[in-house]
Amino acid sequence: MSQVKSFISPLVTPICSFAAVAFVLTVTALSTVASAEGSKEMLLENIKPVGQVYVAGENAPEPEPAANADAAAAAEPKSGEEIYNSTCMACHGTGAAGAPKVGDAAAWAPRIAKGIDGLLSSAINGLNVMPPRGTCATCSDADLKAAIEYMISKSQ
Numbered sequence: 001m002s003q004v005k006s007f008i009s010p011l012v013t014p015i016c017s018f019a020a021v022a023f024v025l026t027v028t029a030l031s032t033v034a035s036a037e038g039s040k041e042m043l044l045e046n047i048k049p050v051g052q053v054y055v056a057g058e059n060a061p062e063p064e065p066a067a068n069a070d071a072a073a074a075a076e077p078k079s080g081e082e083i084y085n086s087t088c089m090a091c092h093g094t095g096a097a098g099a100p101k102v103g104d105a106a107a108w109a110p111r112i113a114k115g116i117d118g119l120l121s122s123a124i125n126g127l128n129v130m131p132p133r134g135t136c137a138t139c140s141d142a143d144l145k146a147a148i149e150y151m152i153s154k155s156q
């Protein structure tokens, strides 16, 4: 028995210590890698700016669809049809106050003969009972022109 022991013991000690050292090295290496990854993420998270600015051309996230639609609505001028329906129709839809009625080609023919510029200046300045800008104070000249073009297109 003591013979066997004396044969094994010189081997056991170096093998054990080698295994122990290898184990310690492995654990140390693994935990270093893990904590490096973790702290890098934490660091990036901590120094992240509160808001992010996207420069045109950068990979910016798509804006919310709702915000997008609002922006488009605000940016686009109103169509001639919309302006006509919201303002001009009050008189031009019924012929009220002697307004040339939309759809009445005979009433519009002599007016169309003035040309779009003449009609536009009548609409901007008013003409007899026709109030300046057709009461649409917020309409731009281009809006009025679009509304006139819409009315003409329906009255030929």
Ligand code: HEC
Pocket (backbone or CB within 6 Å): 083, 084, 087, 088, 089, 090, 091, 092, 096, 097, 098, 099, 100, 111, 114, 118, 119, 120, 122, 123, 127, 128, 129, 130, 131, 133, 134, 135, 136, 139, 144, 147, 148
């Ligand atoms: C309060 C009623 C009223 C409203 C609202 C109104 N109009 Fe008129 N419009 C008239 C009347 C009345 C005439 C006819 C004027 C005349 O010839 O004496 C007229 C004539 C016109 C003419 C013909 C002008 C010409 O030189 O012959 C144009 C163009 C016109 N309106 C555009 C518009 C547009 C565009 C709007 C809406 C933005 C509008 N009107 C809103 C009453 C109105």
